[in-house]
Amino acid sequence: MRCDSALRVEGAPRVVAVGDVARFADPRYDATARRVERWCIPTDTAGHAARTLVAALAGEESDAPAFAPLPSFWSDQRPPAAVPRRAGPGRRGAAAGGRRPGTGGRLLPDR
Template identity: 55%
Template sequence: MEEALGKTLAKEVKRRHELKGVEFVKGASVFGLIGDGHVQRIILDSGVIYDADLVVVAIGSLPNTEWLEGSGIDISNGVLVDGGLRALSSDGDVIENVFAVGDVARYVNPLFDQVPRRVEHWNLPTETGKRAGQVLGKHLIGESVAEMLAEPFAPLPSFWSDQYDMHILAFGMTYLADRSELVAGELSGECVLEYFRDDKLVGVCGIGMRPTIQSYRTKFSLA
């Protein structure tokens, strides 16, 4: 949670989980599962055994790009694309008629900096798909895409999570921040935190206070 929420808010969310009886076990790996027809226990690499009737696998994701090896496309981390979601080579040249959208697409978002990134937030498959569709549509009817590509592609990442009575909502790239600041509410209740990198706003996240957090959609500026 710390990467997405920052140390301050992650610590508070952890505290609330622990009040509900959740035990956090860090630095451990799953060695095996025990059960007859369904899981009944889980064994850690430390030898500790926990009773379990449900196991949720949350191990992240890797881009499935092996099938593109040898194509000339830059697949060093997902598929490198330009502001029109057009695939690029390692030299930065556009690969004609190839687009990538969603979690696999790695692109520059000028709201934050000039570093191409893959961002796995729930709203970005829609935003990248929409942009690629607009560019592809221009291609199909023989129109130039130069004017469209002159407009920066700068979608605002967002995510939300409902945990017990907590509604967590965030906009931006909170994980880029070097500091956060509580700007509304109380950390032990409903709250809003701003996230900064070199004094530039890169994210906002909070518990509850949804209208306040949503008002930040217009507060992010191009890098």
């Protein structure tokens, strides 16, 4: 469902969308509405949408800033099962926040 920056469904000001179904523009990047499929999006959008909906039902505008979730990810990279354990414990990648295109990153071994 396409939403505005307060997670109101376009064309239905007293309806909000949360979780993977909500498509919204992230003010950190551009005006393109996108779905964000991350484990934390249902709870992050729910809190923001609740403030929007409570304000709408009271006949007021929400004073919350535009919804802009913090980008994050993690990934565990392990050797395939067929590779002997002596190949090492694997690596874990994690990040929070944004970075500019063309900047590097690195994987650190597990401790």
